[in-house]
Amino acid sequence: MTRLARPGGSPPTPRSVDVARLAGVSQKTVSRVLNDEQYVSADVRRRVLDAAAELGYRRNQAARALASGRTRSIGVVTLGSALYGPASWLMGIERAVREVGYTLRVAATIEGDPGGIASALTSLLGQGVDGVVISEPIDEGVGLISVDVPVLVLGAPPTFAAPQVVTARVGAGRLARAAT
Structure with a gap:
């Protein structure tokens, strides 16, 4: 599913911590998966990507620029x-x-x-x-x-x-x- 915008009154934009909670992993693991780093098992990678898709997660480019x-x-x-x-x-x-x-x-x-x-x-x-x-x-x-x-x-x-x-x-x- 491609979710581009939130309709009025919907919950706030999901954050990486929300993806981590749903996938049952740490926030650092979410970062590793989203940055396509190695040393992440295929199962964990799939869980993180599935959780991100389910939540409609999008990277916050402003936060990445600050970091x-x-x-x-x-x-x-x-x-x-x-x-x-x-x-x-x-x-x-x-x-x-x-x-x-x-x-x-x-x-x-x-x-x-x-x-x-x-x-x-x-x-x-x-x-x-x-x-x-x-x-x-x-x-x-x-x-x-x-x-x-x-x-x-x-x-x-x-x-x-x-x-x-x-x-x-x-x-x-x-x-x-x-x-x-």
């Missing part, structure tokens, strides 16, 4: 456009990050705004993204941009100071693979 210091989210800076090319890139990037358990955060810029990229990056970094994709054509006049997360640039990059900068310039297929 790990990582949001498992990627930010994308894109030119605010509904044109087919940018929109299809964005859809492809979103599918790719979702497949590996990440979420996507988007900050759109306005064409011709010289401070747009820096402003978009400030917004994304304020949301705690773990990396950034720049998929916007870069206009002249953008100076050095310094960030503390890895950056993937699709196209001609401005100058970045970052732990890692990857630039992809040729072919849509290569761009999509590089983005993922």
Whole structure:
């Protein structure tokens, strides 16, 4: 059964402690199962997953981010456009990050705004993204941009100071693979 939302008046969202109680295991065991760690027997794994499904348990990404210091989210800076090319890139990037358990955060810029990229990056970094994709054509006049997360640039990059900068310039297929 797929349960996406609670109807009004239903009990509160189940927590991992509720899953542990129903499965008859510790909360740490629930964590091990949900993180797909080894050294959990098949029977225990099945009980935990069955209990989670029965309760409609979903991981609390905010709690995970607090515990790990990582949001498992990627930010994308894109030119605010509904044109087919940018929109299809964005859809492809979103599918790719979702497949590996990440979420996507988007900050759109306005064409011709010289401070747009820096402003978009400030917004994304304020949301705690773990990396950034720049998929916007870069206009002249953008100076050095310094960030503390890895950056993937699709196209001609401005100058970045970052732990890692990857630039992809040729072919849509290569761009999509590089983005993922």
